[in-house]
Structure formats: C-alpha cells, structure tokens
Amino acid sequence: MASHEFRTPLTAVLTSASLIEQYPATEQQDKRLRHLERIRQSVNHLNDILEEFLSVGRIEEGKVEARPALLSLPELLQETVVDVQGLLKHGQTIEQDVTCPETVWLDASLLRKILVNLLSNALKYSGENSVVRVRATCAEGQLTLTVQDQGVGISREDQEHLFERFFRARNVTNVPGTGLGLYIIAKYLELMNGTIALESTLDVGTTVTLTIPYENHSAD
Structure with a gap:
C-alpha cells in the first residue's frame, strides 16, 4: 500500500515534467501551467503521505505528548x-x-x-x-x-x-x-x-x- 501511494504521485510528476518539455513555444504557456499545477498537487499529496507515516512512527514510539x-x-x-x-x-x-x-x-x-x-x-x-x-x-x-x-x-x-x-x-x-x-x-x-x-x-x-x-x- 505504501509503495502504491508513493508511486502514484511520483509517476504524475515525472509524466508532467516530460510533457512540459514538449511545449517550448510561448503560446503554449497554458499547457505548461496545467502540468505545473499537477506537479504541485502531486508534491503536496506526497507531503501529506509522508506526514501520516511519520506521525504514526512518532505516536507508536511515544514521542507525541499533549501540551495544553x-x-x-x-x-x-x-x-x-x-x-x-x-x-x-x-x-x-x-x-x-x-x-x-x-x-x-x-x-x-x-x-x-x-x-x-x-x-x-x-x-x-x-x-x-x-x-x-x-x-x-x-x-x-x-x-x-x-x-x-x-x-x-x-x-x-x-x-x-x-x-x-x-x-x-x-x-x-x-x-x-x-x-x-x-x-x-x-x-x-x-x-x-x-x-x-x-x-x-x-x-x-x-x-x-x-x-x-x-x-x-x-x-x-
């Protein structure tokens, strides 16, 4: 499951990065922006996944405490x-x-x-x-x-x-x-x-x- 969750957004980043290379002309800026947004969304998703896995590790190691x-x-x-x-x-x-x-x-x-x-x-x-x-x-x-x-x-x-x-x-x-x-x-x-x-x-x-x-x- 972890492998799949990490692989999906990484694949999206690589695909969008490759497609951006195919739009060198100035008038193709809208297409570049669409793929850049997809890259941003994928990176944010990766950050969320990492945070969840790290949170579980900290919780189960007893490193998280409530500090009112x-x-x-x-x-x-x-x-x-x-x-x-x-x-x-x-x-x-x-x-x-x-x-x-x-x-x-x-x-x-x-x-x-x-x-x-x-x-x-x-x-x-x-x-x-x-x-x-x-x-x-x-x-x-x-x-x-x-x-x-x-x-x-x-x-x-x-x-x-x-x-x-x-x-x-x-x-x-x-x-x-x-x-x-x-x-x-x-x-x-x-x-x-x-x-x-x-x-x-x-x-x-x-x-x-x-x-x-x-x-x-x-x-x-």
Whole structure:
C-alpha cells in the first residue's frame, strides 16, 4: 500500500515534467501551467503521505505528548478552514458554527491536525456543490466538535474497522489514501483524553463527533 501511494504521485510528476518539455513555444504557456499545477498537487499529496507515516512512527514510539495551552477555538477553526481551501472541489463550501469561550486550555497543534484530517476527508469523499458543516460547542468543561459531510458514506460493516491502521472502506479504494487518517486522529484524541464517534449512511454522508475535555483557566 505504501509503495502504491508513493508511486502514484511520483509517476504524475515525472509524466508532467516530460510533457512540459514538449511545449517550448510561448503560446503554449497554458499547457505548461496545467502540468505545473499537477506537479504541485502531486508534491503536496506526497507531503501529506509522508506526514501520516511519520506521525504514526512518532505516536507508536511515544514521542507525541499533549501540551495544553490557551487557545481561541474560533480563531483555530477559521485558520484550519483556510488551510484546506485548496482541497475544495467546484461548488463545495465549508460552514462553521462555533459557540465556545474565546479561550480554552487545549493542545492547539494536535487539535489543528485532527481538524485538518477530518475536513480533508470530508471534502475528499464528497462531490461537487456539497456542504461540509463544522460545529463546535463548549459546555461544562467539554468541547464537542462535529464534522458533517454529504459524501459517499461508509457501510456498517466497514465502520467496525475504520480506526485500524491501513484500513480503507471498500467504496473508496479508487480515491488516494493510506488508511491512516482516522487511526492517527484516534491516537491524538487518546492523548487529549477525548473520544470519537462516527455515524454514516451510504450515499448520504458521514458525521464525526469528537468530545474533548478542556480547562479554561488562565496560563497562571
């Protein structure tokens, strides 16, 4: 699986680089730009794959720890949504709804990685003109975060294995992926004493709900 995931974008890079050589004329700039964009997308995909494999290694070696600090949830969510704008398909939108204190006591780095992963999945497995909804609520020292999409959904049988390493649902094998994303999310949540729940219906969509305890005391 790892070999396949690395080989696919590398092949795209080599193919596009070779094709660029065939467009030397000035008036062929649009064709060159199209292949340059494909190269950029492939390199970004490779970076994502590498990050997932490295994350698994760090987690399983015990090198990842939760380091809570004061953070603004509305600000973090907005920044994360900006981070994934490049993944939006035609007509896709992300709706946000945050009702939380201005600052809470959580690990911003781990939470951002969890959010990026969830939003990336939601966009990747949803079609054009679809809506991804992100909601964050805080009550009694607990953050509840939901990411809801209108994507392909996951069968009940496959849902039982989603948090296993390298597992991929059978209806998305044609979409690039390592099968590590939800496994990594679950491990990060363990470090934050949080939990994850997933509800999904084939051809309707998926809703992922995270619950994470937090404190809202000051840094002092």
